[in-house]
Structures are given as C-alpha cells and as structure tokens.
Amino acid sequence: MTTLGEMARLIRSKNAGPYMLTFDVMFEGEASYRRVVDAGVLTKAVFTKLYRVDEGEVIFFHHDAAKAIKISIPRPYVQCDLDDGDAYGGQQHAPLVDLQVPD
Amino acid sequence: MGEVRVLSASGQIGSGFMESSFARGISLKPDVIACDGGSSDAGPFHLGAGEPHFSREGTKRDLRLMLQGRNTIGVPLIIGSCGMAGGDDGVAWMRDIALEIAREEGLKFRLGLIRSEQDKGFLKEELREGRITPLNPAPEISEAIIDRSSHIVAMMGHEPITEAIEAGADVILAGRASDTALFAAVPLMRKADPGSAWHAAKVLECGTASTVQRKRPDSIFAWVRDDHFDIEPLDPEARCTPQSVASHSLYENADPFLITEPGGTLDTSECEYEALNDRAVRVTRSRFLPSERPTFKLEGAELAGYQAAIMAGIREPYIIRQIDSWFAAMCERFAGRVQEMFQGRVGPDDYSIRMRVYGRDGVMGKLEPLADQVGHEVGVLFTILSPERSVTMALAKTFAHFALHYPIPEWRGLISGLAYALTPAETDRGPVYRFNLNHIVAPRDPRAMFRHEYQEVG
Numbered sequence: 001m002t003t004l005g006e007m008a009r010l011i012r013s014k015n016a017g018p019y020m021l022t023f024d025v026m027f028e029g030e031a032s033y034r035r036v037v038d039a040g041v042l043t044k045a046v047f048t049k050l051y052r053v054d055e056g057e058v059i060f061f062h063h064d065a066a067k068a069i070k071i072s073i074p075r076p077y078v079q080c081d082l083d084d085g086d087a088y089g090g091q092q093h094a095p096l097v098d099l100q101v102p103d
Numbered sequence: 104m105g106e107v108r109v110l111s112a113s114g115q116i117g118s119g120f121m122e123s124s125f126a127r128g129i130s131l132k133p134d135v136i137a138c139d140g141g142s143s144d145a146g147p148f149h150l151g152a153g154e155p156h157f158s159r160e161g162t163k164r165d166l167r168l169m170l171q172g173r174n175t176i177g178v179p180l181i182i183g184s185c186g187m188a189g190g191d192d193g194v195a196w197m198r199d200i201a202l203e204i205a206r207e208e209g210l211k212f213r214l215g216l217i218r219s220e221q222d223k224g225f226l227k228e229e230l231r232e233g234r235i236t237p238l239n240p241a242p243e244i245s246e247a248i249i250d251r252s253s254h255i256v257a258m259m260g261h262e263p264i265t266e267a268i269e270a271g272a273d274v275i276l277a278g279r280a281s282d283t284a285l286f287a288a289v290p291l292m293r294k295a296d297p298g299s300a301w302h303a304a305k306v307l308e309c310g311t312a313s314t315v316q317r318k319r320p321d322s323i324f325a326w327v328r329d330d331h332f333d334i335e336p337l338d339p340e341a342r343c344t345p346q347s348v349a350s351h352s353l354y355e356n357a358d359p360f361l362i363t364e365p366g367g368t369l370d371t372s373e374c375e376y377e378a379l380n381d382r383a384v385r386v387t388r389s390r391f392l393p394s395e396r397p398t399f400k401l402e403g404a405e406l407a408g409y410q411a412a413i414m415a416g417i418r419e420p421y422i423i424r425q426i427d428s429w430f431a432a433m434c435e436r437f438a439g440r441v442q443e444m445f446q447g448r449v450g451p452d453d454y455s456i457r458m459r460v461y462g463r464d465g466v467m468g469k470l471e472p473l474a475d476q477v478g479h480e481v482g483v484l485f486t487i488l489s490p491e492r493s494v495t496m497a498l499a500k501t502f503a504h505f506a507l508h509y510p511i512p513e514w515r516g517l518i519s520g521l522a523y524a525l526t527p528a529e530t531d532r533g534p535v536y537r538f539n540l541n542h543i544v545a546p547r548d549p550r551a552m553f554r555h556e557y558q559e560v561g
Contacts, residue, residue, distance in 0.1 A: 014354065014355050015144060016355050016357040017541070018143050018146075018147070018538045019238070019240050019241070020240075020357045022353075022355070022356065022357055024350075024353045024354070026353070050472055051470050051472070052469075052470070052472070053470075059357060059358065061358070061359055061360070063349070063350075063352075063353065063359050063360075065345070065349035065374065065375075065376055066346060066349040066350040066352070066353055066359070067346060067350075068350060068353055068359075070353055070359050072357040072358070074239075076468060076469050077468060078242070078537070078538055079143070079146060079147075079538060080146035080147055080148070080536075080537065080538070081407075081537055081538075082407060082455070082457060082486065082488065082535075082537075083457065083468065084468075085459055085465055085466055085467070085468055086466060087145065088144060091466045091467070092466075092467055092470060094466075095473075
C-alpha cells in the first residue's frame with residue numbers, strides 16, 4: 001500500500017475567504033492522478049466520513065488540467081473567531097496525507 | 104486591440120520581490136504596473152483596528168522600487184487593498200509612505216486615492232431596501248450589526264480604477280479592491296478580450312504563486328492579446344508550466360472553475376494551457392460572463408473584546424487524562440474568586456475563558472479525527488476575554504496563579520500543574536475582532552460607494 005501523501009506532489013488546505021476552507025490534492029503526472037481518481041481513494045463520501053461533515057456541504061472537483069482533486073467546505077469556525085485555531089486554514093489537510101492508495 | 108502588457112511586482116506589497124526581476128519587467132515596457140496590498144487572509148484584526156499587516160520598512164522598500172520604475176516609463180501604478188484590509192486608514196498609511204518616497208527621490212506624479220470604506224447610514228438604507236444579500240455561508244445581518252462594526256469596506260471592481268486613470272492619475276492607491284481588478288483595469292480599458300484579461304489578472308495577482316517551485320515572492324509578467332494571454336515569471340530561474348498555471352486557479356478559491364468578480368464571473372473550465380517554452384505559458388479559451396448588474400462584497404469587523412493569552416505545558420498524566428473536567432471544574436471554582444475580586448461588578452457572563460489543547464485537537468478542533476489520541480505531554484493555550492482591558496488583565500493574572508495550583512484528587516498536598524515557559528505567564532493581546540459580514544450589495548448607484556481624491560505630488 002502507498003499513501004496519498006507519497007503519491008501527491010502537494011496536499012494543502014487554505015482559507016477561501018473567511019467562511020470557506022478548501023483542500024487541494026495535486027499530482028505531478030497523469031498516471032498518479034488517474035490512479036488515485038480511478039481507485040476512488042478520495043471521493044466526496046471518503047472526505048465526508050473522514051472529516052465528519054455534512055455531505056451536502058462538501059463541494060468536490062476533479063481538475064484535469066491541474067491534475068488535482070479539490071474539495072471545499074464551510075469553515076467549522078469562522079476565520080479567527082474565538083474558537084478558531086488556524087487563521088490561514090493551512091493545517092487542516094493532514095488527515096488526507098495518510099489515506100491508503102491500493103497497489 | 105493588439106497587446107496589453109501587465110507587470111505584477113509581487114504577490115503583495117511589503118512581502119518583497121527581486122530588484123533584478125522587477126527591472127526586467129520594466130524593460131519589457133509594461134502598459135501598467137500593479138500590486139495588491141492585502142486581503143482578508145490574516146484575519147479581522149487589520150480591518151477592525153485599522154492597522155497595517157506588513158512592516159512600514161518592507162512596504163516602503165517595495166513601493167520605492169515601484170514608484171521609480173513607473174517614473175522611468177510613465178505608465179500607471181496601481182496598488183490595491185492598501186494596508187491589508189483596505190480601510191481608509193490603510194489608504195492614508197500608504198499615501199504617507201508614497202509622499203515620503205516622492206520627497207526623498209524628487210518624483211512628480213498625479214496621485215489618485217480611492218477609498219472604499221462604507222458609510223453606515225448608506226448600508227442601512229441598502230439593507231432596508233433589500234439590496235444587501237447573504238453569500239453562503241453568512242452570519243446574520245441587521246442594522247445593529249452594521250452599527251457596531253468598527254469598519255466596513257466594499258471590494259471594488261475595475262471601474263473605479265479605470266475612472267482614476269481616465270482622470271489622469273499616475274499612481275493609484277486604492278482601498279479594498281478585488282486583487283484581480285487591479286490587473287484587469289488597463290487591459291479592459293484597451294478593449295482586451297475580457298476572459299483573457301480577467302484570467303491573466305487572476306494569475307498575476309499572486310505574483311510568482313503560479314510558478315513551479317515558488318522560491319520567494321517575486322515579479323511576473325503577462326501579455327494580454329485578442330484571444331489569449333501569455334504569462335512568464337521574470338526571474339530567469341523561475342518557471343511556469345501549463346500545470347502550474349492551471350493549478351493556480353485552485354489557490355484560495357472554493358470553486359476552481361468559476362471565479363466571481365464584482366462585474367461577473369470568470370469561467371476557466373474550457374481553458375487550454377500550452378507551454379511556449381520551458382518558462383512561459385499561453386492560455387486560451389478563458390471566458391468572462393458579465394452579471395446583469397454589479398455587486399460588491401462587503402467585509403466588516405467588530406470588536407469581540409479585550410483578550411489575554413496564557414500558554415502552558417502539561418506533562419502530568421493524571422491531569423492529561425482528565426483535562427476537560429479539570430478545566431471545567433477549575434473555571435467553576437474560579438468564578439467564586441472573580442466574585443470576591445470584583446464584588447459582583449464582573450459576573451460569570453461578563454468574561455470567558457477558553458482552553459485549546461495542542462497534542463490533541465488544538466489545530467483542527469471539531470474536524471480532528473484523532474482527538475482520542477493524546478500524547479504524553481500537551482500544550483495548552485488559555486484565552487481570557489472581556490469587554491474591558493483592565494478586567495481581562497486582572498482575570499488573567501489571577502487565573503494564571505489559580506490554575507497553576509489547582510488541585511486534583513489523585514494527589515494530596517499542593518501541586519503545580521502547569522509548566523510555564525514564559526513569565527509573566529499572561530500576555531495582554533489588547534482588542535480582538537471578529538468578521539461579521541459575508542454579504543454582497545447591489546447598490547442603486549455603484550459610483551457612490553467608492554470615493555476619489557486627487558493630488559499633484561512633487
């Protein structure tokens with residue numbers, strides 16, 4: 001088994017404005033991008049379960065030109081509200097790194 | 104229309120760029136130089152307090168090179184979202200730096216200032232008449248929320264900038280603006296293809312963020328033509344590839360294909376990205392879908408209170424295993440001490456104490472899937488908030504001591520349950536703010552929202 005972190009050139013999260021969080025999983029080449037997409041490693045359902053969010057709030061994209069999977073959700077806490085711990089939203093992607101990619 | 108050349112000095116003024124890259128950009132004879140000065144990305148503090156994000160020194164260094172570069176070729180220089188939040192204080196701050204540089208360097212130019220802070224009476228009227236609508240998700244809006252905001256800005260599109268250029272401004276310092284609009288304004292004035300103009304602007308506004316391996320913030324250049332644009336970083340060692348440019352539409356956008364601007368939507372879903380060489384990329388088939396009427400995004404910040412912070416480490420296994428109940432019981436007991444201290448003047452509803460546990464879920468909060476796995480030590484961040492700075496600090500000083508020695512049933516005798524790496528343990532964080540709007544206004548008269556002022560410098 002390989003992890004998504006080993007397959008991707010970059011996995012990151014970031015604010016998309018103060019009210020949304022966005023996750024980018026980007027691949028170097030077509031082969032690794034296709035392998036992950038075809039195996040269903042990271043789908044809307046997988047993300048929903050991992051982050052325990054409402055599926056109806058998850059926006060999911062395949063971006064073929066960028067060779068990337070992209071997911072956006074409403075921020076669990078508005079940026080810099082008193083209970084928010086990540087002003088830039090840059091450390092919310094970590095659970096994706098260890099997702100398993102079947103051989 | 105031929106070709107419009109656009110030089111982006113850096114992703115954000117104050118974050119820097121290489122002098123050699125910028126000089127190379129100037130040698131390519133741009134029709135405009137632009138750079139944005141901020142965003143909401145650093146949080147509500149800068150909007151709420153009216154304070155800049157980057158240092159004055161870093162900003163002055165960058166602005167000096169831009170003003171000198173502009174002076175040699177006589178094209179407009181556009182800086183948007185001055186001071187980070189783009190409030191009137193930010194525009195004044197950037198203006199003062201520009202005037203100081205002009206004096207030092209003997210520069211002459213016509214300065215255009217565009218302010219985008221909004222009058223509360225105007226916004227309340229727009230709200231009453233149904234011209235303010237929420238984005239998704241958005242907090243509640245009311246006249247009371249507008250009233251209690253410290254500052255509210257509207258994000259301008261390209262029209263106020265175009266108007267300033269038509270009025271002869273050489274240097275434009277704008278309040279809150281769509282970053283993209285700064286770079287699209289001149290191409291649109293020259294009747295460039297709107298799709299290519301907006302998409303080029305979207306890539307330009309982040310400086311070298313669209314390069315393969317961004318080494319540092321730096322300058323980048325675009326050629327906008329009738330049915331495409333070309334993009335190339337100005338550091339010879341930096342490279343754009345079709346994939347790196349396509350990937351840039353992912354960054355900080357919830358939707359990578361449809362990007363909303365004040366006057367419509369940029370659609371990149373059909374775009375084709377072609378390598379011109381190993382450093383430059385051509386993009387075709389960008390489309391701009393104009394909206395029926397312009398809408399402007401509002402950003403507001405209000406005071407949340409005065410905050411103090413206390414950082415501590417915990418290694419004691421008996422505390423770690425009951426940390427939530429330990430903290431809850433401690434807060435309950437602390438309320439009695441507050442009663443003694445303030446004789447009822449400060450009650451339990453007048454302050455809050457929060458605990459964030461690093462090593463458990465301090466980073467992700469309710470998104471953390473591994474919150475049940477706690478390490479052998481944890482870091483805790485306590486934050487204390489009240490509407491009065493002196494009250495907050497009195498509470499923080501008392502709490503730091505109270506929490507240190509708070510007993511647990513497992514041990515008999517006096518304990519010291521928190522490891523403070525810093526003394527005094529409490530830090531005065533002053534006023535803190537919260538964002539309170541995620542709304543758009545479709546005003547009866549868009550021109551009334553952005554105020555122009557001109558002055559001859561030098």
